[in-house]
Amino acid sequence: MAKSVKIIPFEKLRLIDMMRNPDEYAGLSEGLVTFSPPEQIRIGRRYYPVPSNLDQFTNNLCYGQRLFFNRQEENDFGIIIRMIDGYYYPIVTGKKWDQDHALLFGKNIITCIVREIYPVANHLVTLYAEMIEREKKLLHREPTKMELSAGIERLNVYSELSSLNFLRDAMKITVGEVLLTPYNECLVRFMLEKETEDYKARYMDLMQIDAKSKNKPS
Numbered sequence: 001m002a003k004s005v006k007i008i009p010f011e012k013l014r015l016i017d018m019m020r021n022p023d024e025y026a027g028l029s030e031g032l033v034t035f036s037p038p039e040q041i042r043i044g045r046r047y048y049p050v051p052s053n054l055d056q057f058t059n060n061l062c063y064g065q066r067l068f069f070n071r072q073e074e075n076d077f078g079i080i081i082r083m084i085d086g087y088y089y090p091i092v093t094g095k096k097w098d099q100d101h102a103l104l105f106g107k108n109i110i111t112c113i114v115r116e117i118y119p120v121a122n123h124l125v126t127l128y129a130e131m132i133e134r135e136k137k138l139l140h141r142e143p144t145k146m147e148l149s150a151g152i153e154r155l156n157v158y159s160e161l162s163s164l165n166f167l168r169d170a171m172k173i174t175v176g177e178v179l180l181t182p183y184n185e186c187l188v189r190f191m192l193e194k195e196t197e198d199y200k201a202r203y204m205d206l207m208q209i210d211a212k213s214k215n216k217p218s
Contacts, residue, residue: 015117016110019077029076032118041120043084043092044108050120051087054134057127060087063167063186064097064179067160069128080121084109087124096180139190166193 008017018025040047051057068086073079088109089095089102109117167178170189178186 010115011113013114014111015077015080015114018114019110028114029118032114033122035115035119037119037123038116041084041088041112041116043088043112046092048088048091050123051127054127054130057087057124058131058183058187060091061183062090062097062179063181063183064099065090066131066183066186067179068099068102070160079125080117081106081109083121083124083128084112084117135187135190138187139194163190166190 008014013025018028037050039052040049042048051060065086069083071082073082085102085106089105090097092108093101093105095101164175164178167181167186167189168175170193171178171181173181
């Protein structure tokens with residue numbers, strides 16, 4: 001005899017209920033992500049504000065959270081837990097960011113009501129995507145032909161480590177302290193470095209043009 005599954009009213013359906021019986025609630029997630037995110041989400045016994053835009057989102061992030069969001073997950077449940085964990089762990093606990101503790105904090109997330117957590121997680125994913133797009137616009141630099149010939153793309157796999165090392169050296173702090181530094185402060189550091197490198201490149205180009213003009217026969 002097939003095991004019967006107790007149908008839970010939609011208003012009380014939790015994430016853990018869907019995780020335990022994925023077949024029973026197959027297709028529900030597609031509808032849930034179309035819901036508009038609420039202004040607040042209940043985690044445990046309290047309600048916490050949902051960021052309404054990119055500025056509110058990034059104002060509450062440290063660099064460690066930025067890296068935490070970047071990890072890949074195998075399914076929608078993993079993405080939901082990671083996004084809610086990553087954003088709300090410091091807000092709910094009042095503690096400094098800690099990746100390992102944030103993962104353990106997931107036990108509080110799986111009891112959230114799905115009609116809230118699905119649209120909120122989807123909203124955070126959207127804000128995260130906007131953040132990455134803004135970073136590309138502000139920080140991206142096309143590699144030179146010489147850099148491409150030298151194989152600069154091989155360094156892409158080490159981009160996260162390079163970023164941490166740069167911030168560590170620029171701010172003269174430990175990597176652990178870098179991870180706790182406000183995200184917006186780190187972004188400004190990267191922007192300053194890019195502008196400085198762009199200036200140096202423009203200056204060298206002008207120096208070469210000037211040298212060529214002086215060497216031209218009169």
